[in-house]
Amino acid sequence: MQPAVDKRISPLEYHPGYEVLDEQVMADEVREESKTRRKENLQQTLRKISETTNRHSAYSTRSVHAKSHGLIYAELEIYDNLPGHLAQGMFATPKKLPMVMRFSTVPGDILNDKLCTPRSLAIKILGVEGERLTGSEEACTQNFLFVNGSSFLSSSVQQFLSNLKLLANTDNTPEFKRFLDQILQATSKLIASLSGGRERLLNNEGQPETNILGETYFSQDPIxxxxxxxxxxxVPIAPSLIALTxxxxxxxxxxxxxxxxxxDFFITHTAEWELRVQLCTxxxxxxxxxxxxxxxxxxxxxxxxxxxxAKPQIAWSPYRSQVVDNxxxxxxxxxxxxxxxxGSVMRLRKITYEMSKHANAMSNGKGIPEPTDLDDLC
Structure with missing residues (x-):
């Protein structure tokens, strides 16, 4: 049954002019040089991160979000009778679709769980119909990526690249990471004590050791x-999940x-989340x-x-890790x-994910096609 929704929202229709491409603010000669330099810098950064994570893993891993904590088979049920402004895209028709959920932490290296890091969630929904984006024409999937913080600290491509470089340059200094973790934890606790509640420091640059299933996850970037x-x-809606917040x-x-x-949770529990959208007005x-x-x-x-x-299941296993992580x-x-x-960050992500896909394919000696079913996880 579909929950009641507020039909008074007046969303703003998309217009291409709302996207301010970096190229529009550069002279032609500077634009090409900057684009080439940025891509080369990004390639070097991602290559360094990948090399580091591979040294610490038995098989090829991702440049970021390397460590998975849960690999879940689930079902998405699109609500019936959505108002017009919500019945858009893949949500225009009520249906049930299979999907996989991958819980992870953001850094590219395989860190001890005692170190506080942002938590992330990626979902892949199968059986999605519609005109495809370039590069996924043969697929039937829709991917959404989330982090347990409502905004992205890097508002620009340049800052995003700087953050990646910082991650790459500090990967071999665990003492620094433990020190930074302690500072972030202490500051987070101080803010919480002053405000009377649990606050997220800098949108989850510091994260206390709480259950990853009780979190609310945000796309941060618009679509x-x-x-x-x-x-x-x-958003978690099952009482058993809400209790873990x-x-x-x-x-x-x-x-x-x-x-x-x-x-431990999925041995006996069924989990329920709700997918919600916030329309630009x-x-x-x-x-x-x-x-x-x-x-x-x-x-x-x-x-x-x-x-x-998501019904009770074996939520992580070496076999599932091979199927999903690798x-x-x-x-x-x-x-x-x-x-x-x-947005600019999402445009940069397109380059990084294409490069990461190519790097993993080269390392594993095979491509990484989008799945057509999830029979291996059922």
């Missing part, structure tokens, strides 16, 4: 939502505490080129469009044109 523009969130985990299993908490207050700006939920609340259900690529550019990623 096309049919005729409109939106950000997406995944802010709940500390046992870190005695230091290297795999998060994974153990996920596996004011391009000045809800820009699509600056992902660091949090869109006001007072102006445009997150509205439910679908439910995700056999699937989660890119926001694998999907339909109705949900095309928007």
């Amino acid at each position: 096309l939502y049919g005729n409109y523009m939106a950000k997406v969130a995944l 802010n709940k500390p985990i046992d870190v005695s299993f230091a290297s795999d505490s998060l994974k153990k908490s996920v596996v 004011d391009i000045n207050k809800m820009p699509i080129e600056d992902s660091s700006v949090i869109w006001s939920e007072d102006a445009s609340p997150y509205l439910p469009v679908a439910k995700i259900t 056999g699937m690529m989660f890119s926001p550019w694998h999907g339909i044109k109705s949900h095309r990623p928007l």
